[in-house]
Amino acid sequence: MEFQIGDAVSTPRGNGYINDIIDNEIIVDLIDGDDQREVFEKEQVSLLAE
Numbered sequence: 001m002e003f004q005i006g007d008a009v010s011t012p013r014g015n016g017y018i019n020d021i022i023d024n025e026i027i028v029d030l031i032d033g034d035d036q037r038e039v040f041e042k043e044q045v046s047l048l049a050e
Contacts, residue, residue, distance in 0.1 A: 008048040
């Protein structure tokens, strides 16, 4: 699955938007609850339907 910066995604910690992609890691700005930034492996993230 090909991810791009700005994609809406679902993660184990909630939904958010991709801020950056570095190798096999995706940095996500989470929007559920407290706004925070977390790093996930690509296997932990899936695209949300728009």
